[in-house]
Amino acid sequence: MWEEQLSLAADGWRIVAPHFRGFDAGAADPPASSVDDYAGDVIDLLDRLRIEQAVVGGLSMGGYVAFALFRLAPRYIRGLVLADTRSQADTPEGVEGRMKMLKLLEDSGERGPAAVIDQMMPKMLSTATQAGAPEVAAQVRELALASGPVAVAGAVRALMTRPDSTPLLRTLHCPTLIVVGDEDALTPPPNSEDMHRAIAGSELAVLAGAGHLSNLEQPAAFNAALAAFLTHRL
Numbered sequence: 001m002w003e004e005q006l007s008l009a010a011d012g013w014r015i016v017a018p019h020f021r022g023f024d025a026g027a028a029d030p031p032a033s034s035v036d037d038y039a040g041d042v043i044d045l046l047d048r049l050r051i052e053q054a055v056v057g058g059l060s061m062g063g064y065v066a067f068a069l070f071r072l073a074p075r076y077i078r079g080l081v082l083a084d085t086r087s088q089a090d091t092p093e094g095v096e097g098r099m100k101m102l103k104l105l106e107d108s109g110e111r112g113p114a115a116v117i118d119q120m121m122p123k124m125l126s127t128a129t130q131a132g133a134p135e136v137a138a139q140v141r142e143l144a145l146a147s148g149p150v151a152v153a154g155a156v157r158a159l160m161t162r163p164d165s166t167p168l169l170r171t172l173h174c175p176t177l178i179v180v181g182d183e184d185a186l187t188p189p190p191n192s193e194d195m196h197r198a199i200a201g202s203e204l205a206v207l208a209g210a211g212h213l214s215n216l217e218q219p220a221a222f223n224a225a226l227a228a229f230l231t232h233r234l
């Protein structure tokens with residue numbers, strides 16, 4: 001999903017785009033049970049690559065993992081990019097929705113990821129993307145179907161049990177970029193505005209014509225915001 005951002009390597013940045021466990025042909029891996037599992041895997045990867053500090057970026061669930069990494073091992077974090085995400089834990093209504101998604105996965109068997117993406121797609125993409133960029137919708141579907149139901153179920157459980165990271169916001173003193181699509185229906189712009197106010201010195205970029213997957217829907221605008229942040233703040 002970060003393929004469009006790999007072009008920033010031409011500006012001299014080393015870019016590492018890890019797979020979360022179980023996703024995309026990693027079905028043999030044990031599923032995650034928490035966002036801390038994903039964060040631990042990222043820490044292991046950084047150690048293996050001998051990377052002592054990095055700008056850690058994540059979109060949606062990746063943002064929750066970035067918060068977990070900061071909570072567990074802040075020394076690795078030179079800067080943060082929080083895209084289309086929120087600091088709060090799931091509400092009771094949100095947990096109920098996750099439980100229904102797990103039931104859908106269970107009832108649908110091997111077709112589970114397809115059933116989930118059919119349900120989620122209208123909420124994930126902006127109206128402009130849905131109407132005028134069928135290739136983006138096809139890419140999202142392809143990404144979703146590359147992972148098996150066990151990996152998807154693990155991710156849903158990690159999402160519904162993640163802690164509230166709001167208390168962390170005022171302790172973030174590293175350069176931070178917050179990005180959100182102006183049509184994000186899952187983590188709407190007010191969530192990003194709240195984080196921007198709480199994180200001292202943070203920057204906020206609201207991308208026109210993007211929904212929840214802003215880096216896929218508006219890659220040029222996303223890359224411009226990211227490149228400017230890296231160049232001027234790091």
